[in-house]
Amino acid sequence: MKLFKPAFVAITAATIFFVLCATVFAAPLICIDPGHGGKDSGARSPDFKIDPSTNEITFISDGTTNTASAAGYIDGEINFTGLPNRIDSTTGNLKLWESDANLDISLRLRDLVRNGGYNICITRNKDCSVNTPAADINKDGSINRTDELLARCVVANNANATIFVSVHNNAYTTQTAHGTETYHYPGSTSGALLATYIQDELIKQVSTYDRGVKSASFTVLNGTNMPAVLVEGAFISNPDEVKLLLSPTFRQKMAQGVFNGIDKYLLTTLPRIAGSDRYETAVYISKEGWDSASTVILAKGDDFPDALAGAPLAYKYDAPMLLTGSSSLNSKTSDEIKRLKATRCIILGGTGAISDTVKSELEGMGLSVKRIAGNNRFETASEIAKEVDSSSQTAIITSGLNFPDALSISSYATKNQIPILLVPKDEVTADVKLVLSTLEITRTIIVGGTGAVSQDIENWLTDNNYNPEKRISGANRFETSALIAGEYFFAPTCAYVATGADFPDALSAACFAAKKNAPIVLVEKDSLPTDISSYIRDYASGLEEVILLGGNVPITDDVVREICAALYF
């Protein structure tokens, strides 16, 4: 019984966990809400006529005639395609109804969203009101407006939509008011971000006057549970903008703008940890992971070998890994050390890597400073391994001449306190030999192909009972990275993405990733390697977080787009 209970709890917890996770990276569902409809036309344009022979639009106001040629507007294409003709039976004049324009733009948007691979739901797809059953029709047959708006929210909430976009067009009492604006609920940061992207992309598409992003406590923004925006495309009360809205090309561009904004927003749902340079990125990682830390590890920011091996040590002391230049302590790093209230700093590497000036600066800040260094990178790695002094009896053997393989294995090695020993291509250095025997290593993992860690090294390990039970080696750094993730991170809930082209971002993150039991996977600057894509796809349903290390220079938006596609579709 005692055994049964924890098992039962564990199984239940696991089930709940997986059910929760399964929804995390499903394809986003966009709820589109065409404003008004049915009895509620929304705003109506001033009266106008269209001369069928010349395609000329004439606005009639206060008995005067304001004639404007259709020529010169988008494609010169102005007609009622896609919109019902609203003719006044007594005057024969035409009007544009907001509800009609909203619906047409929304249906175009729906198609774009669908073609983009997202899921959609729409609150109405014809000229009608949106009703919750029975409850919202007044006795006189009119619609209970509040409930009508809440019904739109209910559609989105019940569908568990990722985002909600209400499509409207604007109006004012002056005919001069013009332009495009996007609303979000006051205080909603995600809503504000979505509104900003949509507004920017809309303006790019339609080049109307940019009225900006605004906030208002509109019912549909208040009643929806997800990031929500209300787009006001153009002014139905402005003759020039009515002409634009009559053009199907313009309405298509408007839909395209909204879609581009949505798409851009969904790309940004992957958080980035990125500073203006490597030093600041390391600081940001430290800030993410530590409120305070008694020990910090300091490595040289412009070369990799010392820090490569340092991650297991950082983990041992629960210490953030910070970077500095060689000659003086980086000011951002210095500020972060103060924020952490650290009392001890371990410098990785000799005075050639980090000068004694830096050491003095640290001591001046009141820290006790320890330097771990050998005569070269291989010796330093061995010295670090001695300091880690792990009882895992396992060691990673990888190339000290390049960084990607060590980066990819760093999270696993760190988590399991496995020292990372660096070797030149085909020699086991005396220092490595000493560490292997001191730490009583019985098992080794080789990371990298025979081009990086030679067959001779593997043979030597075998001959000396260091049992190289595994060599993880892909055709390139990305495949190796995917193989490591696949081997050691089964069904992770979190993954870190770093560039495979440079080392600093991933280096600083190794200890942080280890704390979350998350792999660090490597990507190319502007494309997602196939093997990494497959790995993400395989575990997408369990991933709760995918965090990008570095800004959009090391990892471009194109890559993020591909990662989202792998997660969503």
Place this chain on the structure above:
Amino acid sequence: MKYFKFLTILLAVVLVSIFLVGCQEEKELETKPANESEIVEESSESTETTTSETESETTELVLYFSDGQAMYLLPEKRKVPKTETPAQAAIEELIKGPEEAEHVSTIPEGTKLNGVNVEDETAYVDFSEEFKENYQLGSAAEIMTVYSLVNTLTEFPTIKKVKFLINGESLEIEGSNFDFKTQEFSRNADLIE
């Protein structure tokens, strides 16, 4: 002849004076405070020697009207006769519309004010049917209408929130993005230019 002309003029002056005094007395009886302050307002403009006593006979209101683009609310200061119900007076002035050329009226055409009732820092503003009937749809228009009223009313330290009524009832307005039935509005300073 000359003498007769002089008499006629004198008689006319006397008659007019009597008539004017009579009128003034009559007015004073009916709407004494209003009439007094009208006179005070005129004199305060024509001379620089206004005393604090006469100043207190008018109230300066800050009204918010819209710009032509429905982007911002523009303050307009206006002096009205001192009144027991300045909030009501402020809305009456909003209904009258702006005096400055570039300011745009924000209240639906034909709207009449039934009254303003302030309870627990919330002003209940009761409009006639026209507020609802002629309400201008469109987010920009709605925001100008609502917040010209709300920002004008929240100029008074006793008012923090505003709720709109139509002939005493909480009503929704068809097509509005706001929920007039339940929503209470607070000041939005961001809209003020």
